[in-house]
Amino acid sequence: MVGATGARSGGDGGLSGAAPCPGLTGYTCATLTVPLDHGGGDPGRLGLKVAMADNVTAPKGVLLFLTGGPGQPGVPFVERLSQKMAPVLKDYRLVMIDQRGTGGGALQCPRLQEEMGSSDLTPPTVRAVTECAAALGPRRRFYGTADTVADLELLRQALGVRRMTLDGVSYGTYTAERYALAHPGNVARLVLDSVVPQTGGDPMDRVALRAAPRVLTEACRATGCTTDPAADLAEVVRRYRNGPDVIDALTTWEFVDPDYTEMIGALHEAATGDPALLRALIAGAREGGAASAEELSQGLHAATLCLDGRFPWGSSDAPVAGRRGHWRGRPRT
Template sequence: MTFLSRAGTALVAVLTAAACAVSAPGAARDTGGAGGPAAAGPPALTGHRPCPGQPDLTCADLTVPLDRSGAVPGTLTLRTALYGPADAPRGTLLFLTGGPGQPGVPFVERIRSRLPKALAAYRLVMIDQRGTGGTAVDCPALQKEVGSSDTVAPSPGAVTACADVLGPRRGLYTTADTVADLEDLRRALGVPSWTLDGVSYGTFTAGQYALTHPRRVRRLVLDSVVPLDGAGVLYEASFARSGEVLRTACREQRCGFDPAADLAKVVRRDGNGVGVFNLLVLASIIDPKLNDPRFGILSALHASARGDRARLDGLVAGFAESSGEPPEEFSSGLHAATLCADSRWPWGDSSAPAEGREQALRRALARIRPADVWPFQRDTAAAQGIPRTCLPWPSTRPNRPAPGHTLTMPVLLLAGDRDLSTPLDWARAVAAANPTAELTIVPGSGHSTQSRGDGAGAAEAFLLR
């Protein structure tokens, strides 16, 4: 559920096996483990300065309590970036990136290039959310094994080592904690209300903020939508949509075979469902029409189904390689801490004991109809990275749900019809449950339609309405 994901590094890895922006160091600090002082007084932005390499941007720091209950001492200093005048005619636009695990400030230039008309009328604000950028949660083993992937399964040892690194801070990286940080940011900016635009996991953060503080939100853009009550951790909707995405690409390319049937044959023969699913999810970000000849995913599937496995096996291996980015660029530790605390699990919430989780997961799998995940198998749902990360994650404080249930402000939902990371069914469900929401489906687009597809125009029209 990343915003820009690890597509660039994956491309290099795939081409090798089968033949993003960088944060400024030292931009923020985490005193949570050192018993630093709690944030005192009203929220404020301090240390205003030109952003490194971007003199027309202002960087500043927001200091927030690590633990608002006071049980764990310390503060976090979160880097922010501001572009445009404080008295912009349309007010302030807060743009939230995804993951969870991505910082925000490194992507200011990308957003400026994609939303120029809107940003002539808004002041843009972006923030490195807690646990990202300069306060990145650093779990070396987990970072090495999975990088920024949702679907690659880590080893239990890497997961528990990460939880041990965090210790008593483990439950302090929930979306509710980030929502409280964002409200501090709004107060520090001195704006009575603002507009939010979130991508991928950023849609969940933006939605939770809007449910918690509805009078503070003028408009809301949710691009590549995560359900407001949490993501479907077993990815059934994505598995089911894979066949349609493959067949649509085949019709467009006149491939002359059924790639969904080929996929079904391959994963049942080879037991490589997680690897193939990871390949398709990343392809839906970097090559949503599946027509890049350097990958040749459709032909690789067809060849494998006929017995020539080499090309597909190379693609699967290449896309499964960790992208190698440091935690400051994407924190796999923050990703684990937030997803495990936020999500709805077959075993309950994150406070449930580890004993019995596997059995609860197996019972949930047995309730899935095979037709609902075809061309994949039910076991793939349990073997992919999200449940495999959170099965061994120790019991911890769960995310506090937002008090509201329905969005009350004007909402634009953007969804790529080829997106397998946040599938179209998720956006449709949010649209059906929220009368003020309008859904725009972006044909031919995958994940993050404002950044990579044709969703930016629809977003600007909505923001300037």
């Protein structure tokens, strides 16, 4: 059945509970019901929150905006995006969804969440990871990108549209690409911002590690600094053994100061024996990256990356005992 929101209701893939979004004029919120296991082997249902603009007859149809992470919800960003995209939304009907495992249905891993916040790169403790795995249990295998793609197809059907425009940012681009590959006839347009490619990804992020000296050197040249940040970076990592903390802070710092002025100075001070400023910047980046599971679920982040990723030792099903040998290039039996 298609209701006033232009959506089918009832059953798996149906939208229910449609009502005006609280505090948001011109949008209707509802719940999309999807199976936990799209393969049908395991019982269970998930309710995913959806926000839909009320301009059902928008001339260019639905624009489904996909947030990043993995782990970010969608609905909390509707107000901000509707303001930034106002000129475009005269022609499109903006729709956003809290993907499975995010927002009000966030996967909860308290220790992992506390240790990582919104970071992709902070190395968690073994205890945080094992506690998260135990808390999620076997259901963690239903939180890969393929599961989200299947949810989005049910959303399209529930909206009663033949095709959608998908707009993704960061991990959202990966999800949009996967949807387009799975359902090419159902995609009107793709808009990709900060693209995550389908192939060639490195779970160890060695591309970023190799790029850091070059980026810092170019930033130094652009601002006229007089130090050698590449040499300072190498000395800092050698002396303090804090490579993961530094690359995490550098990744965050690009949003704070794209010229890296303060970070370059801190690296030089640390390289010459005074790490106080660098440690303060690292701590500040971590503190500023604090986030609740509802803001960015690290449980979902871990589950998705483990399911999607291909590692030197194989998939996430590979026995833990032999992984170190594979990473070192010496497979163990």
